[in-house]
Amino acid sequence: MTLGQGKIWYDGKFVDWNNATTHVLSHVIHYGSSVFESMRCYKTKKGSAIFRVADHVDRLFDSAKIYRMPLPFSPDELCQAILETVRVNKLEECYVRPFAFRGYGNMGVNPLSNPVHVAIAAWDWGKYLGDExxxxxxxxxxxxxxxxxxxxxxxxxxxxxxxxxxxxxxxxxxxxxxxxxxxxxxxxxxxxxxxxxxxxxxxxxxxxxxxxxxxxxxxxxxxxxxxxxxxxxxxxxxxxxxxxxxxxxxxxxxxxxxxxxxxxxxxxxxxxxxxxxxxxxxxxxxxxxxxxxxxxxxxxxxxxx
Ligand SMILES: Cc1ncc(COP(=O)(O)O)c(C=O)c1O
Incomplete structure (x- = not known):
């Protein structure tokens, strides 16, 4: 699957790729208020496996804590949601991007009253610095x-x-x-x-x-x-x-x-x-x-x- 296809996990539910949207006045768009992770799912002889999923989710929680961004899911729920995102999209080998961001609400710099959204996307991504x-x-x-x-x-x-x-x-x-x-x-x-x-x-x-x-x-x-x-x-x-x-x-x-x-x-x-x-x-x-x-x-x- 390439960018633009499949399902994205968005605040606890799977939505079609093109419906995973947010308002243009979301806090994140104006002030960069997001935290994210990147991880890879590898195809192994024993089946597909995500590399260090729990450690990546822990780092997502650390990043969110630094920015006083309470995540409305537990680390275990997010780990399960990450595995499910790969399963639902029937990907054998892919890149997975869980992220959280401050959404629509207050337009000032202070993000504390803006809702926190969490999403997970997965797609094929080859060698980052080129195959060679x-x-x-x-x-x-x-x-x-x-x-x-x-x-x-x-x-x-x-x-x-x-x-x-x-x-x-x-x-x-x-x-x-x-x-x-x-x-x-x-x-x-x-x-x-x-x-x-x-x-x-x-x-x-x-x-x-x-x-x-x-x-x-x-x-x-x-x-x-x-x-x-x-x-x-x-x-x-x-x-x-x-x-x-x-x-x-x-x-x-x-x-x-x-x-x-x-x-x-x-x-x-x-x-x-x-x-x-x-x-x-x-x-x-x-x-x-x-x-x-x-x-x-x-x-x-x-x-x-
Ligand atoms: C600035 C920066 N440094 C280092 C890394 C490598 O970190 P990791 O091995 O967790 O992907 C990344 C990639 O996520 C990065 O964006």
Whole structure:
């Protein structure tokens, strides 16, 4: 199923795709007051399974809490609704987008009296950075836009409004011929991609910025820590200066959309030998092995439809 077909779960009921609408004066349209999640459903040998559904729903609740947005469903109800959305749409492999937003009511900035709506959509979504990027790697540009400073827009909340900054970075990168942007924080340290966490490898050790560096605490980022531990690869959280990118042996992105994608050039400087590196390959193979049901899911990351 592609965009534009099927059913969307909207405030507890399934509605036709084209009827999942909201008023143009909804608070979210004017002030970006939404929180959302993205997750993937993978086709495995044992059937379709959603990756880390409960953890994603927990993060949705955290994001909503930060924005004082009471969600009118329990985490378990939303997990069940997510599984049902995939079932109802008869999707074997797809991307799932649960989200909550402030609806129609008050037109001022204060959202507290506006209703909170919750919806879940699912559709086919292939490889986010292109089919070839998983093997050949993506090119990235250090953005001229910085991530919001701490105590401005909370990066631990996955909120719609955060993605204005991400859009600026992504548009600039794409229009200049790169696949993706790498954004620095206001102190000049490496943060993340426009919709991915970032890892660098140097002398056999994986490094990534800490959650205090204005990043989203990515679910796939957490998987990389767990997989690295399983594979006995050292992984550390450090503030990383921009130039650490250029002298890395390997770089890779992690994210629900991007999965594990190598980055083979930054600002047109080849990373290592300009090809997917051995540690990236190991992490990538293990990740895809688990999500495709070929490696035992010892961390209970898959929930079967
Ligand atoms: C800004 C940002 N950072 C990191 C990520 C990766 O997070 P996850 O692995 O949970 O998809 C995403 C994608 O959701 C994102 O939008």
């Amino acid at each position: 990027a998983l093997e050949k790697g993506a090119s990235a540009k250090v953005s001229s836009w910085n991530k919001s400073a701490p105590n401005t827009i909370p990066s631990l909340a996955k909120a719609g409004g955060n993605y204005l900054n991400a859009q600026l970075a992504k548009m600039e990168a794409v229009q200049e011929g790169f696949d993706e942007a790498i954004v620095l924080d206001v102190f000049g340290y490496v943060c993340e991609g426009s919709a991915e966490n970032i890892f660098i490898v140097r002398n056999g050790v994986i490094f990534t910025p800490p959650t205090s560096a204005s990043i989203l605490a990515g679910m796939t980022r957490h998987c990389v820590f767990v997989i690295a531990k399983d594979l006995s690869i050292r992984i550390e959280q450090h503030l990383l200066p921009r130039e650490a990118l250029y002298i890395a042996d390997e770089i890779f992105f992690s994210g629900t959309a991007a999965e594990i994608t190598p980055v083979t050039a930054v600002d047109k400087i080849p990373i290592g030998d300009g090809k997917r590196g051995p540690i990236t390959t190991q992490i990538q193979k293990h990740f895809f092995g688990i999500v495709q049901g070929e490696i035992e899911d010892t961390h209970a990351w898959l929930t079967y439809i």
